[in-house]
Amino acid sequence: MNFLYTISIRFYSFIVGVVSLWNPKAKQWKAGRKNWESKLKEGTKFMTNVYWFHCASLGEFEQARPLIEKIKKQSPEVSILLSFFSPSGYEIRKEYPFADYICYLPIDTKKNAQQFLLAVQIEKAFFVKYEVWPNFFKEIKKKEIPFYLISATFRPGQIYFKNTGKWFLNLLTLPTDIFVQDEDSKNLLQQYRVNSILAGDTRYDKVIENSKKAIPISIIETFSSSKFTILVGSSWEKEEKMVSEFMKQNKEEIKIIFAPHDVSASHIKGIFDALGSEVKAIKFSEITDKTKLRNWEVLVIDNIGMLSNLYQYASVAFVGGGFTNALHNILEPATFGIPVLYGENNLKFPEAKEMVKLGGGIEVKNQQDFEQILQKLITDNEELNSKSIANKLFIETRVGATDLIYNQTC
Numbered sequence: 001m002n003f004l005y006t007i008s009i010r011f012y013s014f015i016v017g018v019v020s021l022w023n024p025k026a027k028q029w030k031a032g033r034k035n036w037e038s039k040l041k042e043g044t045k046f047m048t049n050v051y052w053f054h055c056a057s058l059g060e061f062e063q064a065r066p067l068i069e070k071i072k073k074q075s076p077e078v079s080i081l082l083s084f085f086s087p088s089g090y091e092i093r094k095e096y097p098f099a100d101y102i103c104y105l106p107i108d109t110k111k112n113a114q115q116f117l118l119a120v121q122i123e124k125a126f127f128v129k130y131e132v133w134p135n136f137f138k139e140i141k142k143k144e145i146p147f148y149l150i151s152a153t154f155r156p157g158q159i160y161f162k163n164t165g166k167w168f169l170n171l172l173t174l175p176t177d178i179f180v181q182d183e184d185s186k187n188l189l190q191q192y193r194v195n196s197i198l199a200g201d202t203r204y205d206k207v208i209e210n211s212k213k214a215i216p217i218s219i220i221e222t223f224s225s226s227k228f229t230i231l232v233g234s235s236w237e238k239e240e241k242m243v244s245e246f247m248k249q250n251k252e253e254i255k256i257i258f259a260p261h262d263v264s265a266s267h268i269k270g271i272f273d274a275l276g277s278e279v280k281a282i283k284f285s286e287i288t289d290k291t292k293l294r295n296w297e298v299l300v301i302d303n304i305g306m307l308s309n310l311y312q313y314a315s316v317a318f319v320g321g322g323f324t325n326a327l328h329n330i331l332e333p334a335t336f337g338i339p340v341l342y343g344e345n346n347l348k349f350p351e352a353k354e355m356v357k358l359g360g361g362i363e364v365k366n367q368q369d370f371e372q373i374l375q376k377l378i379t380d381n382e383e384l385n386s387k388s389i390a391n392k393l394f395i396e397t398r399v400g401a402t403d404l405i406y407n408q409t410c
Contacts, residue, residue: 001167005134006109013107028087032104037115043101044120047079052125054105055082057089060128062329063151065098066202066209066402067126071410072098081120085131105133113139124409126150127175137174148409149178151201151401153350154185161192169194179405182350197408200401201351203331208399211335214312219284220257223293224313228378229255231314233307234328236261237270238343239320242370244274247298249371252378259301259310261320261328268302311336315384316377322346322364334360337392339377339384341370360391 020026044050053068055061061084071078082099084090094102106112113135125140125147127133132149140147149172154160160169172178172194179199180186189196232243235258247256258271268283275281281298282291284306293299301310311317317333322343330352333340344363346352355361364370377384 040119049078052081057086066206108133108135110135146176199404202401204398205402207331207335228315231257232318234261235320238323256298259307334391337388339387
C-alpha cells in the first residue's frame with residue numbers, strides 16, 4: 001500500500017506541474033517547493049527548540065494560530081516552523097510574525113520526509129485537522145519526536161473507516177495524541193480502538209479574543225446608520241446573487257455589505273452586475289469625505305483584511321462557501337451575537353450543524369428559503385434576539401481548547 005501511495009503522490013505532483021503551465025495557483029504550488037531543502041536549511045539554521053506546525057491552508061492555520069501564539073507568549077525561546085500545503089495559506093500568511101520560518105511542505109515521499117527531518121531538528125510537531133501524511137508520520141515516529149493531530153474531525157465516510165482503509169486507519173495510531181473537536185469524532189475513533197482527547201476547536205478561543213479587539217470603523221458605522229444590516233462575508237457568486245435578488249425586490253429599508261472572498265476587479269464587477277442599476281451600490285475604495293453614505297443601500301468591500309472588524313455592525317451575517325462544502329468562518333460573526341446564515345452543504349464543518357441545533361445558525365436551501373428566513377429576521381425582533389443570544393452562548397461555552405492542548409503537549 002505504501003508503494004501505491006507513493007506512486008499516487010508523485011503522480012499528483014506531476015499533474016500539478018503540467019497544470020502550472022497555465023494555472024497561477026498550481027504554478028505557485030510548484031515554484032514554492034523548488035529547492036525546498038536548501039531553503040529550509042538556510043532559513044532554520046539559527047533556530048533552536050523548534051516546534052513544527054503544519055496546516056493545509058488558511059482555515060487550518062486559524063486553528064493552529066491560537067496555540068502558536070500561546071506557546072510564543074509562554075515560551076519565547078521556542079522557534080516556530082510553519083508549513084503549508086496550499087498556496088492559499090502560504091501566500092496570505094508568509095509574513096506571519098509569530099513564526100520563525102514559513103515554507104511549503106514538500107510532497108510526502110519517504111526521501112523527502114527523511115531529508116526534511118535531517119534539515120531541521122524538531123522537538124515537537126503539530127498537524128492540524130485533516131493533515132495526515134503517511135511518510136512524514138512514519139519518519140517522525142521513527143525519530144521518536146512527539147507529534148500531535150489537533151482540532152481534528154472524523155466522519156464515517158472517510159477513508160480510514162472503509163473496508164479498504166485499514167492501512168490509513170493504522171496511521172492514526174502513530175501520533176502521540178489526537179485532539180478532536182467534537183464528541184462524534186471521539187466516539188467514531190473509539191469504535192476502531194483509536195484513542196483521542198476531546199478538546200474542542202481552538203478557533204473559539206481566537207474569535208473571542210479578536211472580538212474583544214474589534215477596531216471601530218467610522219465609515220461602516222455611518223453607512224449602517226443603525227439600520228438592519230446584512231453582512232455577506234467571504235461571499236461567493238451564489239450568495240451574492242441570492243442577496244442581490246432579495247435586495248432588488250425588498251421594500252424594507254435595510255443595508256447590505258458585501259465582503260467577497262475574491263476582491264479582483266472582475267469579481268467586484270460581477271456583484272454590481274447582479275445588483276443592477278436600480279440598487280444604489282458603492283465600492284469602499286470610492287468613498288471620499290464628500291460621500292453621503294446614508295444615501296447608499298449597498299457597500300462592497302474591495303480589499304482584504306476588514307472582515308473580522310465588520311461583523312460588529314451587522315444585524316445578520318450570510319457566510320459564503322456553504323453551497324459547495326467550502327464554508328468560510330462562521331464563528332467570527334457568531335461571536336458578535338448575530339444570527340448566521342449559510343448554505344446547507346457543510347458536512348465538513350461540525351460547528352455548522354451544532355449552531356443550527358442550538359438555534360443561532362440557519363441553513364439556507366434556495367432563493368425562496370433565503371428570502372423567507374431573512375424577512376422573518378427583519379420583521380420579528382423576538383426571533384432575531386433569540387438567535388443572536390443563542391450564538392453568543394454557543395461561542396462562550398466552547399472556549400478552552402487552546403489551554404487544554406497546551407497543557408497536554410507543552
